[in-house]
Amino acid sequence: MTGPDWLRNLRCVFSKTASLSELASPGGSAVMIPLVEGKEGPEILFEVRAAGLRHQPGEVCFPGGKIEKGEGAREAAVRETCEELCMDRSGIEVLGLVMETVNPSMAPAFVYLGLLRGYDSGNLPSRDEVDHVFRVPLRWFMDHYPVHYSVSMQQIPERDFPYDLIPGGKNYRWREKKMDIPFYEGTDPMIWGMTARITDRFIQIVRTTGIM
Numbered sequence: 488m489t490g491p492d493w494l495r496n497l498r499c500v501f502s503k504t505a506s507l508s509e510l511a512s513p514g515g516s517a518v519m520i521p522l523v524e525g526k527e528g529p530e531i532l533f534e535v536r537a538a539g540l541r542h543q544p545g546e547v548c549f550p551g552g553k554i555e556k557g558e559g560a561r562e563a564a565v566r567e568t569c570e571e572l573c574m575d576r577s578g579i580e581v582l583g584l585v586m587e588t589v590n591p592s593m594a595p596a597f598v599y600l601g602l603l604r605g606y607d608s609g610n611l612p613s614r615d616e617v618d619h620v621f622r623v624p625l626r627w628f629m630d631h632y633p634v635h636y637s638v639s640m641q642q643i644p645e646r647d648f649p650y651d652l653i654p655g656g657k658n659y660r661w662r663e664k665k666m667d668i669p670f671y672e673g674t675d676p677m678i679w680g681m682t683a684r685i686t687d688r689f690i691q692i693v694r695t696t697g698i699m
Contacts (some may be wrong), residue, residue, distance in 0.1 A: 494524075501585065516551060542562065548681075606647070669684055
């Protein structure tokens, strides 16, 4: 498939997705799946978070962050991408909304697909947030599915929890929650967790719509 063909197809599919809630989402976050044009077709660009960050240092992620007051989710996704990859806004074409989900704080999170035009792989990202970036051909994900593992989440009440107000008191049987964690085995650095879940959802749409 030639560049114009896959890009035209992506525009056709994702330009139709929209959400009223993305216009004003206080407390929410926005994420961008960045696409770059490689020698053999589209590639997904991933970030590796800086080692000095407080949260999730060294992990693979997409550009993104909190939606600031007065901006929409789409604006936030573009702003964060520009800041983290040291790009100009004119170099980003937002192709559309991929999905709505929730972040670990249970606040709304909006995931967009964006094309980075004329992206220079030698362009250094913001080292305060990003250690380095790497690219994986979209075609690779078409041929590889994530492997899923489960994590048990134990509920532990705080010290001041009012046990006297619930049946059984301190002997109350809390339910153990299980979380599904996807891994794209064979990637290095490892693409897993929320980043893998977002990637998998995007690839599912690509498969079902016949874009590639």
